[in-house]
Amino acid sequence: MKLFPSFGLSFLITTTFLVLIFASCKKEDVINHDSSLKLGFSADSVIFDTVFTTIGSVTKHLMIYNKSGNKLNISNINLAGGTSSAYRINLDGEPGSSFSDIEINGNDSLYLFVRVTINPLDNNNPYVVEDELTFFTNGNEQHVKLIAWGQDAHYIVADTYSSVFPKYKIVADSLETVHWTNDRPYVIYGYAVVNSYGTLIIDEGARIYFHDGGGLWAYSDGLLQVKGTIENPVTFQGDRLESSYDELPGQWDRIWLMESTPGTDHLIENAVIKNGFIGLQTESFIHYANNRVILHNVIIKNMNGFGIFSSVYNIEATNTVLANCGGYCLAVTGGGYFNFKQSTIGNFWPYSARNNPSVYINNYLLDTLDNPVPYALNFTLANSIVYGSNRDEFETDLVGGADSLYFLSHSLVRSTRKMEDGVNFQDILRNKDPLYKDVSVNDYRLDTLSPAIDYGDPAVAVEVPYDILNNLRLNHPDAGAYQFMPGQEKK
Template identity: 30%
Template sequence: MNIRTLIVVLGIGSLVAFQSCREDFDFDPISSDLRFSQDTISVDTVYNFSKSETYVLKIYNPEDKDLVIPRIALAKGDQSYFNINVDGQAGSSFTNVPIRKNDSLFVFVEIEAQEAPINPFYDDEILIESTQRQQHVKLISWIEKAQLHSANENIVSAQWDADQAHVIEGNLTVTNRLDIAEGTKVYFKPNASLTIDQNAELNVNGALGNEVKFRSSRHDKKYDSIPNQWKHIELKSNSRSFIQYAKIIGGDTGLKVNQAELNIQNSFIVNHQSYGILANNAKINGHNVILNNANLASFAVENGGEYAFYHSTFANFFNLVGTAGPAYSLYLSNYTMDGTNALTQATFGNCIFYNQRTPNAVVFDRREGVGFNYSFDTNLFKNVNTAELNVLSALGFSNSIVGDPLFVNPIYTANQLNVMENSPALNAGKVSIAQQYPLDYYGIPRGANPTLGAFQ
């Protein structure tokens, strides 16, 4: 290649590079209204000194010619907790932004919180100016005061209250005692868990309308119902736990109770990938407990133990696409691959057992020669396969009812497991059992006509 040719090639390359880098600000400023993909961007709740996911706003040019937007800016400017990125450039204010005819422009939005304000609601606006007027897109979020617990953190003893949330990033182990007051929120990052160690103690003291919530750290509405967003709460051997008015939502397993003692009442354990409660040779007493939506079983007992539940609802409507578990309401076994222990007691009174996926909501898996003791007194069942188990005639069952309890709305997003007026569970409970637990989940007296399950 001779020198003259090289100069021509370099000249053409420079011109192309110049043309590709220049900004076409010779377009006319837009005067008509722009359209937006949404007029309000609701950003997921964030915690102090943390950053949200990124959200997308699209701005549309409805005209048949290339134009420029005179100004796009955050109303609060550089002081805003929100960050925007306009067409690949980060900042808080942009001028003469080109937008092609009949095309769109991307604006990426996130919030990077500082100290949580007293009022957790935080808002700003994206201002979009034309030559005629100023349009705006509302930005809203909630900044929650929270304490973050790093991966594999241990605490000896602590008392959590509603003044701040607790965000668990990995596994948090309690070695002595954890007390959680009403209204407290405990959030889990993906694959995070809470472990109550051997010989330790957990006390969850929620109240009606001010329950203690255990759930995913994501606050988008859909994450209220999606399972498998975190791992589990594990109660290890010889630990002692008391749980009242808790909502445990959206993990792989709500509670893993391993050779531990648990007293649980007035609590929801719903929308879990594997189990609501998985008990291994444990001792559990419960009443007004509501379980629903678990791919394997709402309540599963392995390796025996001692259990008593009254006025509780064991439902299972797990039906996510691509899942293949049996979705039992109750699975009772006196062995596992690692051991065999007697099922010394499994007592259920005035309860409901109902599921969708299998013929029978209750399944026994017993090893002969090892204790397998159970008693079901006045319960409602789904029981189609009577050859496998006939709850109307089998030993250990009395006053059984077979039928559909007719829940108000058992799907993931609702979990309304009170029964309708024509339900066979209505006013069908045993009075002597109800007298021991005279109030339902909502504090409504059961009286002389108790309804089966957790709700009167």
């Protein structure tokens, strides 16, 4: 009978046909859910570097890559700001703020278009308009930043990356002198660097805004000159413009000054430095700093780390206010020369417990084995106030092996230690509340009944005849940066 052989032949043909069908299904047609497979992108940030002077829009694109040989399913692509974002996205011709279940073949790519619309005349705009794209694939979450400039300003964007230093852009190169004027604000994204033998001069009234993590850095043998005036001070602060950020610490990193060009001094006068991590960091780096930082009429406030952090350096400060710091208002390490006259150091940090004094000075650094290496120290503070919410606001930590002197005179200091020896202390008014006007808003002017009134030494005041507000103080100098003025108006 032929029935059985005929059935067998049909079965064989059918089976072979099905095998061929399944064999023809390529590996890349099967979605691979392996969590080790991730997307690649043409950039980790999409930066719209157009500075708008009128309302405008710009479109850029982002390439999304599947560099594996396997098909992937992108579970979600989300624009974090959603429909309220300044950005709009379009994926392969389809607009939206969120996309789901997008398949991408192995060794293939997708185009994602991003459009931003900016009104630079809107004063409520932040200087940096940010959003973020989030991609979810095989349990992996990946992010691409979207960055645009929200107002008409000078934008300085880091373009150099290092494993040792933060990302930065050189703004004054070797043998180059650069002026920052007050025509438009400067917005720094990353670090702005003054290179060795370069000079940056910042004119009166200039406004410097730092994005999160940003800072200004004068590298070894570079020079910074900040030349504000009483009427037009220079301001350094974070780039968030909302009123809730006006006095909020920790919005940017620091101003970092290394040893300056030989024969020169860093200068900061008539400036406000606020709302960062460290207001001013000064340190010897490649060689010992024989130069100084000269501070005059400078306010450093609202730092969640230090007001001034110094390491083997020299500072001369007059009419300087250091206020509200989560760590120290002034930390001197590794010795150096420090001369503070007519200065106010007030620390009423409200954000957390503060275990450090306002002022800390030592004369050593630690070597690799944590052994102290002493350095010479000469620290003087006169006609000044050191007062805050802690019982001890002045601390010294000195080791032998180097000449080390400190001397405080005609000043108000909060401390539990005795300050009557005539060697390190002279005419110290200890633990007397200076009665500041209003520490909650950083108003460190003196109230009518302040014991700091008339407590200054005229011999010191003659070197700093005007206070930080340009009031004459010669006849009856007060302690601190502010001379009490009868009938003074609210700040």
